[in-house]
Amino acid sequence: MQLPVVNHPDYVAKINDDNKFPIKKFGALAKHLLKKKIITKFHIPKECSIETMQTSHSLEYINQIKNKTLNIKLQKKIGFPINDSVVRRSFVATGGTVLTSKLALDSRLACNTAGGSHHATFNFGAGYCVFNDVAVAANYLKNKGYAKKILILDLDVHQGNGNSEIFKNDKDVFTFSMHCTSNYPAKKSKSDMDIELKEYMEDTEYLNILNYNLKKLNELNFDFVFYIAGVDVHHDDRLGKLKLTDEGIENRDKLVIENYFIKRVPLCGVLGGGYNRNFDKLIELHSKLHKSCANFI
Ligand SMILES: [Zn+2]
Secondary structure (H helix, E strand, C coil): CCCCEECCHHHCCCCCCCCCCCCCHHHHHHHHHHHCCCCCCCECCCCCCHHHHCCCCCHHHHHHHHCCCCCHHHHHHHCCCCCHHHHHHHHHHHHHHHHHHHHHHHHCEEEECCCCCCCCCCCCCECCECCCHHHHHHHHHHHHCCCCCEEEEECCCCCCHHHHHHCCCCCCEEEEEEEECCCCCCCCCCCCEEEEECCCCCHHHHHHHHHHHHHHHHCCCCCEEEEECCCCCECCECCCCCCECHHHHHHHHHHHHHHHHCCCCCEEEECCCCCECCHHHHHHHHHHHHHHHHHHC
8 A cells, every 4th residue: 555645736835035944845855755656646635625724723814814914024923925825835735734634544644745834823823834734634633523532743843832822722632742942932832741852962862752752642542643743853954953863863753653553543744844954855854754654554
């Protein structure tokens, strides 16, 4: 069986070349996955509907994005200009994670080639995140009755503060964030479980902490997992302050995927952040998620 992977050409929004966000990575990753024969085809998502989007965002905010009326101050908080292409991307990438989560129900593992916009919260976006795709997909699964006890396992170097805010009063969706204390956001939110890591942490210590916490999480018996596999934990990342190697990231992904695969808990993998100094390395690092999942399935 081939790993279901979701991609849309419109994931690559048109933003100025001087924007610090490596938007071209989504197209390059799709090419890389085909070239390396990790998969041979993609599942193509549709734009997320307003109705589904509203499970996690206010209608006012959704309309501000859709109609491109978001004020400049809030656009700056996001870090993208809200133009037609960014609007399209935001709706289609969210639809992408919803589709990925549905595919994971059948195949136990499925991945998006975008997603993990974990700083976006109910009324606004932030930190390169317009809509919180994982929150929308988690609420979608819950409302449809496809999953009852959902874990958001967030290993991006930045805290998943959007998810902890959106689900702070929701007992059915458990937010776990393991991140570097000194990385963005300066003011952390409160997840159901936060693991704060000190700067410059390396592979062995990181993987030991992760392994210990996965065992603790296993006591909670989730029936669906969203895995935000940010590669900004890498030692050569422009933003992240941890020091994981290529091998460390590969072992991290394997540890997570295996943990849920052997328990037959469906896992939806999304990219999360990655801002490596070397663009080709960035693509290779992001592809480790898909490669590891493909090896299990
Ligand atoms: Zn990040």
